[in-house]
Amino acid sequence: SALIVEASGERFAIPQISVLELVRTGPGSESRIEHINEAPFLRLRNRLLPVVSLRNLLQLGDQADDTMGRGFIVVTQVGNHTFGMLVDRVFDTEEIVVKPVAPILRNVTLFSGNTILGDGGVIMILDPNGIAAASGSAASHDAAAASEQGAQTGQGEERVTMLVFRIGDSAPKAVPLALIARLEEVDAKTIEYGDGR
8 A cells, every 4th residue: 555646746656554644734734844954844743853855855856945835744654763755746545566676776775666556657666764764864763774784883873863052152062853842932031030040
């Protein structure tokens, strides 16, 4: 079972098992895309999820930043990590037969195969693990890659996405992004003090 989506006029299939939900973005929508250090994030029920534009990742058509426009976000889970894929259009779910990719495309980790739709169109099947790794949003949550990297380097390394900020003139600080529920911009004049805090 796969969800059929479109990005820049091209259709793709996303395995339904990886899809958590669909979110519509644009004017009048409750969910919105915010930018932290120029990286797009989806604010969904007071959670911040990293967003990758399928059009930009696959280098389809106009490479302008389309994360401010109207579209759909496919909220996808890879292991314990959740992120969003921004697409232009969502069709329906279909039962598909997975065909292996051609040998020339085996090194492209963004695709796990291809399929023929009922209308005769041949489309590529996206690999959420490959997309997460290519976008840098979930590379540390792929257990196989982590164990392979540990075997190659002789030690396990873990990558964690961090929010980096400054307080005053001191050195930069960092907090794991997974621990942050939301960011609020407040006027410093509205902060009140009690008992010296």
